[in-house]
Amino acid sequence: MFDLTKITRENIKALKPYSSARDEYEGEAGVFLDANENPFDNGFNRYPDPMQRELKEKLSEQKGVKPERIFIGNGSDEAIDLLFRCFCEPGKSNVIVCPPTYGMYEVSAAINDVEVKSVALLPEVFQLDVERIKKAINENTRMIFICSPNNPTGNLISEKAIISLLDAFNGIVVVDEAYVDFSNTESFVSRLVQFGNLVVLQTFSKALGLAGLRVGLAFASPEIISLFNKVKAPYNVNVFSQQEALKVLERKDKSKELIAEIITEREKLKERLNELNFVEKVYESEANFLLLKAQNANEVYQFLIAKKIVVRNRSRIMLCENCLRITIGKPEENIELLTVLKTYENEKSIVY
């Protein structure tokens, strides 16, 4: 049985959080003289709502999740760091990650002096090796990180495999859904009530187009969210970011349109890339990028750089030999990419 108290660090259980002026008086008032703010209005002279109530209400409506199950952070990277600080004992606990995947889990583990056990995804299909993950779990394992759709491979991870880990593991299973809006699947958010050990991460950075504002989300049990709220910086999401995030949610139809356009571009680009003779494979993607296997990825990468096009060279990453990760751009950018790759293809085929 999963028991949150068994995996929560003692110092966090005992922590008495900082109580800000806005925490102590939450109501409306005409005169606020409690936070040492500058009284002259310039749009940003007041501290932000520490609990982002308005934004959580709107998210709650749209995602079908109660506000007390929502954490909003300075990017989802903040939620990842909070997971380590709440549940991992430095120098003692370990976590499991499944490479090739998002690099931040490992960096956050290292910052918090937490051991990382790597259980590679199955080659080419990039699915979880559930049996090996289960064998890697020991009494100090606190979390398993799963990214779906996975970065950098682009595929969805089997729901059955994730559920099998949620059932079997008495620690936290983190399902990172940064790219879920580009996929054809239901979010794991709908399973929160069923699994007390599930934490779902989402973000405003990708599909919603607010990478520059740093707004990330975690969905979990109210108990886990309370721990995050205790540990987080009091004013972790600034006023402007909260306002703009709310506006984006109010423009839902516009976001949907742009997402649909990116998906159409993805499928078009995939087809065109597959026609190039130096491309060995373009993997199926449910995200806003494509993973491409080339005959000589480093050479292609350098050729693109020389033409001022930057993609992500993933060829040194395990199971991604000769792979490039290409973000779906605007239609004209994707055409430019294809034109340059066509030039590369032509130059390669000239026999001297």
Ligand SMILES: *Cc1c(COP(=O)(O)O)cnc(C)c1O
């Ligand atoms: C981009 C990305 C994020 C988003 O991080 P933010 O801090 O919210 O910008 C999270 N997880 C994965 C797998 C990503 O690729």
